[in-house]
Amino acid sequence: MYLATQYLNSENETVTRSGLCTTVTHPQISTIQAIGIEAITTAVLVLVCCAVWDRRNAKNTDSISIKFGLVIAGIAMGSAPFTSGSMNPARSFAPALMNGEWQNHFVYWVGPIAGSAIASYFYKLLYFTPADEAVVIEEHPLNEIADKETNKQ
Numbered sequence: 001m002y003l004a005t006q007y008l009n010s011e012n013e014t015v016t017r018s019g020l021c022t023t024v025t026h027p028q029i030s031t032i033q034a035i036g037i038e039a040i041t042t043a044v045l046v047l048v049c050c051a052v053w054d055r056r057n058a059k060n061t062d063s064i065s066i067k068f069g070l071v072i073a074g075i076a077m078g079s080a081p082f083t084s085g086s087m088n089p090a091r092s093f094a095p096a097l098m099n100g101e102w103q104n105h106f107v108y109w110v111g112p113i114a115g116s117a118i119a120s121y122f123y124k125l126l127y128f129t130p131a132d133e134a135v136v137i138e139e140h141p142l143n144e145i146a147d148k149e150t151n152k153q
Helices: 001-017 032-052 064-084 089-101 109-125 144-151
Strands: none
Touching: 001 144, 032 064, 032 109, 089 109
């Protein structure tokens, strides 16, 4: 359902920008190199997502937007000259559909899917902690402050 929604929304967005945002590979790199670039860029993004979502980092949420912004800017600038820096099959699908640009389009499916699967597997392999060893984070209900104020007498 999530993927279907992403594809439909990307279609609506591209209708207004027809001719723009089409992802194409650089003519001087091979298909394997393009898949590798897309896999690496997506893997970096997924590793950042896994690190942010890790419950051991629950107290380090003050700069999440800066972390994501810098990572996306860095990998987009690094990969844009070679593969247009897609990192997401849904992002490449709608422009390809609207402009009829299907040459090497599978690169934008194989690379990100492989990169995300490999990155999430390695994150789990390296940083997984069993439930009995995991750090328990104290839960704070939203109305805890209000309860304390009303119980004061």
